[in-house]
Amino acid sequence: MLRYVTTNAGKVREAEEYLGDEVSQLDFDYTEVQASDLAPIAAYGAREAHRHAGEPVLVDDAGLFVDGFDGFPGPYSAYVEDTLGVEAVRRLVTRELDDVRAEFRCVLAYCDGEAFDASPDPVDRDDRVAAAAAGAERDxxxxxxxxxxxxxxVVRGRIVEARGDGGFGYDPIFEYDGATFAEMDAAEKNGVSHRGRALEKFGEWFAER
Incomplete structure (x- = not known):
């Protein structure tokens, strides 16, 4: 059984669209290390979750990357949402930038304790952030x-005034192809979202694992 490490049941339902009943939720509070890129954050979480669960695990990290702010808030999206709020981000973007283009990115990290064959998708083989993130008590x-x-x-879009009652996080202010993510139903969003695109890639690979 593949364990999707999250406290968000909505993410698990989205994963089930691509992975069926092979996936179940694991509520585990892994360490979220600080990094300027999503990949090492997700990779560290996957290693920690696998060591905790002893089962194949899937961890995701995602963020909103605004072109005109050099990708900010990016890996800090959740913190910025919690401290400033989504509407404050929208106001900042529309007040300070003429170019309101942005993208959602999601990185899925899979760990089952075994090695991987070479493939176009990257493999992180280094626990380079583990000691610093875990502290001096662990070697x-x-x-x-x-x-x-x-x-x-990745899905490209733009920042707009909030519309729609669905979704979560930055969904109401992120417009793709004329509609915000919050205006889409679950099936529509899953079909175009950054997480859905990452899950599709993973699902194709995992079927051969």
Whole structure:
């Protein structure tokens, strides 16, 4: 059984669209390390979750990347949402920028404790952030690094005034092809979302794993 590590049941339902009943939720509070990129954050979480569960795990990290702000808030999207709020981000973008283009990115990290064959999708083989993130009480350098397979999904759009009652997070202010993510039903959003695109890549690979 593949365990999707999240407290958000909506993410699990989205994963089920691509993985069927092979996936179930694992509510585990892994360490979210600080990094300027999504991949090492997701990779560290996958390693920690696999060591905790002893089962194949899937961890995702996602963010909103605004072109005119050099990708900010990016990996800090959840923190910015919690501290400033989504509407404050929209006001900042529309007040300060003429170019309101942005993209959602999602990185899925898979770990089952085994090695991976070479493929176009990247593999993170280094626990380089483990010791710093975990603190001095744990000697991660003595442990064998766990390889983690990474899958990325991206969807381009733009920041607009909030519309729609669905979704969560930045969905009401992110417009794709004329509709915000919050205006789409679950099936429509899953078909075009950054997470859905990453899950599609992962699902095709996982079927051969």
């Amino acid at each position: 991660d350098e003595e442990r064998e690094p766990l390889p983690v397979k990474l899958f990325e999904g």
